[in-house]
Amino acid sequence: MRAIIRPVILPALLLIGGLASLIYGVMCHSVRLLEEHESDTTIKVPAEFAPPPGGAFPPGGAPFGEPLPFVKKTVKRVELVTVMESEPAVMRDASVGGIEVLDSGELKRNQRDEGPALCPS
Numbered sequence: 215m216r217a218i219i220r221p222v223i224l225p226a227l228l229l230i231g232g233l234a235s236l237i238y239g240v241m242c243h244s245v246r247l248l249e250e251h252e253s254d255t256t257i258k259v260p261a262e263f264a265p266p267p268g269g270a271f272p273p274g275g276a277p278f279g280e281p282l283p284f285v286k287k288t289v290k291r292v293e294l295v296t297v298m299e300s301e302p303a304v305m306r307d308a309s310v311g312g313i314e315v316l317d318s319g320e321l322k323r324n325q326r327d328e329g330p331a332l333c334p335s
Contacts (some may be wrong), residue, residue, distance in 0.1 A: 259285055294322070
């Protein structure tokens with residue numbers, strides 16, 4: 215009886231342990247990615263300089279004592295944000311060219327969609 219159980223239990227335990235490690239790695243391991251996020255920001259900028267009527271400054275030069283009026287302007291700001299992504303999702307994005315490696319060795323997502331729909335190759 216012992217001779218039959220021993221060759222079955224050890225491989226079965228190794229198989230179960232390997233499957234458990236694989237499932238743990240797929241479900242719990244994540245990768246740090248850099249992603250570009252756009253945001254609209256309102257900033258104050260000086261208004262365009264308009265010369266006085268007639269095109270001539272008063273004697274003594276331009277009136278530098280007066281503060282320039284400011285205008286609110288909305289600009290788009292792009293910043294890199296660090297996100298954590300599951301490893302299977304990163305592998306899928308890397309397979310369609312959606313991930314690039316920067317010079318610093320960090321990973322950056324360069325496209326967010328599903329990638330090329332109809333690949334000619």
